[in-house]
Amino acid sequence: MSATEYAIGRHCGVTFAGLKIASLVSLPKGEEDVLFTLSRRFAGKGFAFILLREDEERLLVYICNTARLETHLARPEIRAFLVRFGYQYASAEEALVELKARMNGEFPHEIGVFLGYPLGDVRGFLRDPDGCVLCGAWKVYENADEAVRTFERFRRCSDCICRHMDRGRTLSQIFNIG
Numbered sequence: 053m054s055a056t057e058y059a060i061g062r063h064c065g066v067t068f069a070g071l072k073i074a075s076l077v078s079l080p081k082g083e084e085d086v087l088f089t090l091s092r093r094f095a096g097k098g099f100a101f102i103l104l105r106e107d108e109e110r111l112l113v114y115i116c117n118t119a120r121l122e123t124h125l126a127r128p129e130i131r132a133f134l135v136r137f138g139y140q141y142a143s144a145e146e147a148l149v150e151l152k153a154r155m156n157g158e159f160p161h162e163i164g165v166f167l168g169y170p171l172g173d174v175r176g177f178l179r180d181p182d183g184c185v186l187c188g189a190w191k192v193y194e195n196a197d198e199a200v201r202t203f204e205r206f207r208r209c210s211d212c213i214c215r216h217m218d219r220g221r222t223l224s225q226i227f228n229i230g
Contacts, residue, residue: 053222056083058214059225060090064115064212066206068227072167073124074116081109102148105155112155115168118144120148121166130165133174137162159206164190174200 056079079087079215098119105112120145124130134147139158141147147166154160164174169190176184176193184191188203201227216226223229 053217053220054083054086056086057090057223058217060087060115061111061213061217061226062210065223066209067115067117068094068097068223069209069213070117071202071205071209073120074114076163076167077081077113077115078102079111079113081111084111087111087113090223093224094227097227097229104152114148114151116144116166118126120168122221124168125165129171133165133171134162139211170194170199211223 059079066072067075076101078201087101091099094115095102098117100116100118102114102116103111104114107142121197125134125141125144134141139150139162141150151160151163151166158170161178162174164169164177167190172194173184173190173192177191180193181191184193186192186196186199188199189206213226217223
């Protein structure tokens with residue numbers, strides 16, 4: 053298995069397993085063929101691989117469950133939040149086009165919404181980046197006990213996926229992708 057596939061499994065496996073709406077992974081350039089192959093395989097299971105940013109050495113790839121993202125971004129409170137940042141969209145695909153356009157400069161902090169982070173935590177980060185009560189998969193400003201449980205589920209899932217990969221199983225085998 054390539055280092056690229058391993059990194060995708062380690063950082064995005066929780067999304068493939070259904071625990072998260074989406075994940076981000078930074079990958080070195082040079083193994084785009086692995087990325088393309090996995091993208092094609094996972095598309096049949098409802099996942100999209102979107103290149104958000106590219107420089108001379110790295111690729112920043114957003115991997116999401118498209119149906120879950122569509123439902124999430126259609127929620128009135130999420131839509132109202134993103135409208136405040138200038139997002140106008142009729143679909144998740146349109147919202148992602150706007151997000152990608154914003155990735156050429158400073159990192160857009162509203163990306164937390166696209167990753168399925170709790171809206172209160174995204175708002176908290178925008179208000180006071182250093183005032184979180186807990187730091188894990190994201191910075192937590194509300195419901196720390198729930199976040200601790202979520203972080204533990206993410207850790208256990210990722211550890212399990214990594215164990216399978218360490219034993220030689222591919223992501224296609226782990227997630228039963230043909």
